[in-house]
Amino acid sequence: MAADGADAAFDDEVEPTVTISEYMDGIEAEELEADLVLGGDDGDECTYGAGYLKRQAVFSCLTCVPDGAAGVCTACCLACHDGHEVVELWTKRNFRCDCGNSKFGGHLCKLNPEKDPENSANSYNQNFKGAYCTCSRPYPDPEAKEQVEMIQCCICEDWFHEDHIGLDSAEKIPCDEEGEALYEDFICHKCSPVCSFLKLYPDTIWASSKQTSASEAVTADSNGMEGGYSGHANTEKNENGARVDHQSAENTSVENNCTKDIAASEKSNLGDNSAGNCKLGLDINTKSDDSEKIMPFFLSKGWRETLCRCGACTNFYEQRGIAHLTDKEDSIEEYEKMAKEKRQKKLEQQEGAEANFINSLNHVQKIEILSGISDMKNEFQSFLESRDPSKPVTSDDVQSIFKNLAKKKQRLS
Known part of the structure; x- marks a missing residue:
């Protein structure tokens, strides 16, 4: 009994181990997230x-x-x-x-x-x-037992706890079975009145709590999309509607095709304002704010492309301070796309610099570099084969690898 207790205590003290591949993948993921944020x-x-x-x-x-x-x-x-x-x-x-x-x-x-x-x-x-949400609490909250995920409104840019966004108990945030967001942008219940004009658009702009296929999006009736999330229909640290871990920014090809089909469908439902005509067919300035229940909005992917850009509507957006909604570069998706392009360019430059460095060496120097890489690889392989895989790699282990390499170099020189 005592031995079992000692073993259990020892197991609790053992640090979790990861493979080199897992460690490198973790570093890559952290660097990517930092690039997306910055x-x-x-x-x-x-x-x-x-x-x-x-x-x-x-x-x-x-x-x-x-x-x-x-x-x-x-x-x-x-x-x-x-x-x-x-x-x-x-x-x-x-x-x-x-x-x-x-x-x-x-x-x-x-x-x-x-x-x-x-x-x-x-x-x-x-x-x-350092205060967020309607509760004006800090994040992370030192008094909270666990940190609850927050969503950023794409209008006021404040962050909200999911329990504080004004949803009824029967209403749900549009997410898939794995909890990933099915919406592109979120408008909080405090800002939704200024965007009540969005209810004039077909229900395809509203994110659904169910994944909508491309064919369903095209054939959906513009006055009542099945499973759609609408402010006037039966309804069921994220940034501008994208989750903080940035996974929702990774759109699948199906989602991209769905967005294109939705845009095509709504073009026929609303009409084309390429000639300056209003898609809605009315003076949006005469539409008073909706007096229905104030609630948050969840917008589907590609919804901004649906907004009318005629002169009257554009002036309406500017007067209400929401002209950024028609700017594609304002969205978090576009911001992260730009970040990924910069990251890819930076990696290519690094690879090019490394290649240029190798090419600038003479034959003997190239052989020495390649030989050194081979020696390090062999020494590391020998270390992995000789060590107990149940024990973590310590700083002393790493230092011993380089000491052995230095000793071999001295013997050869």
Whole structure:
């Protein structure tokens, strides 16, 4: 009995082990997620000179600006606010770096000290103070037993706990069986009244709690899509509707085809406004806000392409401060697509630099490099074959590998 207890205690102390392949995959996944969050920004230069960017990663330094009325870019967060109390805000639209301006009490930006006193077009919400949702709690919440996933509204850009978005107990967030989002954008219940005009569009713009096939999307009746999520029909840290782990940004070919078919279907349902005609066939400015129950909206993939862009509708969006909805580059999907392209280009440049380095060596140097790689591979293989696989690899083990390589090199030289 005592022996069993000792074995159990020993098992609890054993650290979980991972294979080299799993470790490398984990690093790759973390690097990809970081690139998606930062938009592929290496953090080398302050973004102030680029003006108000359509979307960028933003941070709030509560050490420098306790009231949370300022935001800084990635580069300034690293260079000017290292060791400070910094709040990660994910991404914000139409924002210009504040680092070192009048809000920072005379502390100039190390990367770009020549800045205007204020950026008048910047918008700040409670997130800059480290508070989120209708409950105004921090994230992560130190008082919470477990951290609950949050969703970002694509209008106000605040983050909400799923239990605080105004859904009735019978209503569900559109997700598949594995919990992955079936919607592209989320509009919170506080912002949905300003977007009540969306109820004038066919139900194909609403995300369904069931996966809708492309054929169903094309044949669905524009006045009542089966299984559709609509504000006027029977209804059942994410960013602009995309989950924080960014997996929902990986669209399958079926989903892409579905989006194209939905767009084609709605073009016939609404009409084409390529000649300046309104898709809705009415003056949207005369449509009063809907007085129905205030509730959140979940929009399907590709819904922005459906919005009418005639003069009257465009003016309507601008007056309500939601003109960004017709800008494809505003969406998180487009932001992450840009980040992936930058990442791929960076990897190709690294591979090219490595190839150029090898090609710049003479024959003897190339042989020495290849020989060194082979020696390291053989030494590592020998280590794996000789060690107990149940035990974790320690720093001493790694040092011993390089010591053995150094000894072999000395014997050969």
